[in-house]
Amino acid sequence: MDWFPLYNSLRVASISTFITFFLGIFAAHYIAKTPRLLKGVLDVILTLPMVLPPTVVGFFLLKTIGPLGPVGSWVLEHWGFKMTMTWYSAIFATTIVTFPLMYRTVRGAFESFDTTLLYSGQTLGLSNTFLFWRVIMPNCKQGILAGTVLAFARALGEYGATTMVTGYIPGRTATISTTVYQLWREGNDALAYKWVFVNLAISFVVLVTVNMLENRYTRPKGRGQQNSLTGEV
Amino acid sequence: MTILVDIKKNLGNFKLNVQFEARDEILALLGASGCGKSMTLKCIAGIVKPDEGVIVVNGSTLFDSKKGINLTPQKRNVGLLFQNYALFPNMTVEENIMAVLTRVKKAKDAPARFRSLCERFYITGLERHYPAQLSGGQQQRVALARIMASDPSIIMLDEPLSALDSYLRWQLELELIQMLEDFPATTLYVSHNRDEVFRICDRVCAMSAGHAEKVCSTEELFEKPSSLAAAFLSGCKNYSRIETRGQDVVFAKDWGIELLCAERVPANAAYIGVRAHFIAPVRAGEGQNIVPCRVLRVMQDVFSTIIMLLPQGAAPGGNDYAKIRMEIPKEEAKGIREGDTVSVKIQPRDIMLLKR
Numbered sequence: 001m002d003w004f005p006l007y008n009s010l011r012v013a014s015i016s017t018f019i020t021f022f023l024g025i026f027a028a029h030y031i032a033k034t035p036r037l038l039k040g041v042l043d044v045i046l047t048l049p050m051v052l053p054p055t056v057v058g059f060f061l062l063k064t065i066g067p068l069g070p071v072g073s074w075v076l077e078h079w080g081f082k083m084t085m086t087w088y089s090a091i092f093a094t095t096i097v098t099f100p101l102m103y104r105t106v107r108g109a110f111e112s113f114d115t116t117l118l119y120s121g122q123t124l125g126l127s128n129t130f131l132f133w134r135v136i137m138p139n140c141k142q143g144i145l146a147g148t149v150l151a152f153a154r155a156l157g158e159y160g161a162t163t164m165v166t167g168y169i170p171g172r173t174a175t176i177s178t179t180v181y182q183l184w185r186e187g188n189d190a191l192a193y194k195w196v197f198v199n200l201a202i203s204f205v206v207l208v209t210v211n212m213l214e215n216r217y218t219r220p221k222g223r224g225q226q227n228s229l230t231g232e233v
Numbered sequence: 234m235t236i237l238v239d240i241k242k243n244l245g246n247f248k249l250n251v252q253f254e255a256r257d258e259i260l261a262l263l264g265a266s267g268c269g270k271s272m273t274l275k276c277i278a279g280i281v282k283p284d285e286g287v288i289v290v291n292g293s294t295l296f297d298s299k300k301g302i303n304l305t306p307q308k309r310n311v312g313l314l315f316q317n318y319a320l321f322p323n324m325t326v327e328e329n330i331m332a333v334l335t336r337v338k339k340a341k342d343a344p345a346r347f348r349s350l351c352e353r354f355y356i357t358g359l360e361r362h363y364p365a366q367l368s369g370g371q372q373q374r375v376a377l378a379r380i381m382a383s384d385p386s387i388i389m390l391d392e393p394l395s396a397l398d399s400y401l402r403w404q405l406e407l408e409l410i411q412m413l414e415d416f417p418a419t420t421l422y423v424s425h426n427r428d429e430v431f432r433i434c435d436r437v438c439a440m441s442a443g444h445a446e447k448v449c450s451t452e453e454l455f456e457k458p459s460s461l462a463a464a465f466l467s468g469c470k471n472y473s474r475i476e477t478r479g480q481d482v483v484f485a486k487d488w489g490i491e492l493l494c495a496e497r498v499p500a501n502a503a504y505i506g507v508r509a510h511f512i513a514p515v516r517a518g519e520g521q522n523i524v525p526c527r528v529l530r531v532m533q534d535v536f537s538t539i540i541m542l543l544p545q546g547a548a549p550g551g552n553d554y555a556k557i558r559m560e561i562p563k564e565e566a567k568g569i570r571e572g573d574t575v576s577v578k579i580q581p582r583d584i585m586l587l588k589r
Contacts, residue, residue: 127307
C-alpha cells in the first residue's frame with residue numbers, strides 16, 4: 001500500500017492549519033473591535049466559505065489562481081511556477097475552507113472572555129501587548145485549541161475545492177479523500193476500505209480531542225479545585 | 234490629593250451628567266443599580282470616553298474634551314477594584330502582583346516589595362495559589378494588594394461587597410475599612426447600599442438616573458436629605474406631594490391632611506418624606522399632626538412589625554404614595570389587626586421637606 005496520500009494529506013492539512021491559526025486569531029481579534037455594521041459585513045464575507053459548496057470555492061480559486069486567472073498568470077510570468085495542479089495548490093483550497101471554522105471558534109472564545117480582566121490590567125498600567133499574550137490568549141486557550149483541531153480535521157477531509165485545483169495525480173497531488181474517490185471509481189473496494197478506515201481513525205481521534213477540550217472549557221472552576229496544569233491544590 | 238470630575242455622556246435614552254470633587258477622604262457614589270455609578274468610574278479610569286467634560290486628578294488632567302486630552306487607562310495611574318476583583322485566573326497570586334511590579338513599575342526590589350505587600354494584606358502563604366482556589370475575602374485582599382503595587386494616585390472601589398452573602402460581607406467590610414484607613418489619598422466608593430456607605434464613607438454623592446446630587450456629608454444625607462432622590466437613597470419609605478399652606482404648614486396631598494413642620498417651608502419644596510420608624514400609633518383620634526388611618530396589612534419583620542396604613546383622607550383609589558409604612562417594636566404592635574382604624578402621629582421634627 002502506497003502511503004503517499006496520508007503523507008500528502010497530513011502535509012497539506014498541517015500547513016493550512018498553521019496559516020489559518022494566525023489568520024483566524026488575527027481576524028477574530030480585530031473584527032471584534034470594529035463597529036457593528038462593518039462587523040456584520042466582514043463576518044458574512046469571512047464565514048461564506050463555510051456554507052458555500054466547496055466546488056464553488058474551487059471554481060473561484062481556479063478563476064483566480066489558474067494559469068489564466070489574474071493571480072495565477074502573474075505568478076507564472078514573474079516567478080515561473082504554476083499555482084494549480086501541484087501538491088501545494090491544495091493548501092490554498094483548504095486554507096480558505098478551514099478559515100471560517102477557526103475564525104468563528106476563536107471569535108466565540110474572545111467574546112466570552114471577561115473584559116473586566118482586560119480593563120483591570122489596563123488600569124494597573126499593563127501594556128495591551130502583554131495583556132493580549134499573557135491574559136487574553138491563555139484564558140481563551142481552549143477555544144483556540146478547539147478551533148485549531150476543527151480546522152485541521154476539516155483540512156484533512158477537504159475534497160471538493162481540493163480536487164478542482166489539484167486534480168488527482170498519484171504520488172504527486174493525491175490526498176486521502178481524492179484517493180478514496182479514485183479507488184471507488186476504479187472498483188478497487190479493498191483498498192478503498194483501507195483508506196476509509198484510516199480516515200475514520202483520524203476523525204475519531206480528532207473528535208475525542210475536541211470533546212476533551214470542550215469539557216475542560218466548560219468545567220466550572222470551584223474553590224480549592226486541583227489545578228489541571230500543575231497538579232497543585 | 235484631589236479629584237475633580239465634571240463629565241457628560243449620552244447613551245441613547247440614558248444621559249450621564251456627573252459633577253463632584255473629592256479630597257483625601259472616602260467619597261461614596263450612592264445610587265440604585267443602573268444609575269451610572271459604574272459608568273462614572275469607567276470614565277475616570279479611561280475605559281469609557283465621556284462626550285464632554287474634564288477629569289483632573291491631583292492637578293494633572295486625565296481627560297479634557299475642549300483641549301483634546303484623553304489619556305489611556307495605562308497612563309492615568311488610577312486604581313480600580315472591580316466587583317469580581319478581576320484577578321488574572323491563569324496566574325498565581327505571586328504572578329498577578331509581580332506582573333505589576335516588574336512590568337509596570339520596573340522595580341529593582343520587586344521581590345522585597347512583593348513580600349511587604351503580602352504582609353500588609355495578609356496574603357502570605359497564598360503566593361502559589363490560583364485565584365479560583367481563594368475565598369472571596371482572599372481574592373479581595375490580593376486584588377487590593379495588586380492595585381497598591383501600581384502606586385495609584387486615587388483608588389476606586391466598584392461595589393466591592395455586593396457579590397457576597399451577608400456573613401462573609403461583614404467580615405470583608407471590617408477588613409476593607411482597615412485597609413482603606415492605611416490609604417492616605419482619595420478613595421471613591423461605589424455602592425447601592427446606604428448602610429454600608431454610612432459606615433464606611435465620609436461624604437456622599439447621591440446619584441439617580443445618571444444625575445449626581447450635590448456632595449454632602451453622610452450624616453447630612455441621612456438626617457436632612459434635600460431632594461426626593463436623595464431621600465429615596467437614604468432609605469426613607471413614606472412620601473407625599475405637598476401644597477404650602479403657611480410659613481411652616483403644608484398640606485400632604487396624598488394623605489389628605491395638614492401637617493405642621495419644625496422649620497420654615499422652602500419655596501422649592503415639592504414633597505415631604507417621613508421615615509417608617511418615626512411614625513408611632515397614638516390613642517387620641519384627632520389633634521395636631523395626627524393621621525387617622527385604616528390598617529391595610531400587618532407584617533412581622535425580624536425585630537419589628539411593619540404595618541401598612543392608608544390615611545382616611547387619602548383620595549379614593551389613590552396612588553402608591555398614599556400608603557404609609559410604619560415600623561414599630563413588636564410589643565407596641567400587639568392588638569393591631571388588618572382592617573382596624575389606627576391614628577398615628579407624625580412629629581414636626583421628623584418631616585423632611587424635599588425638592589423635586
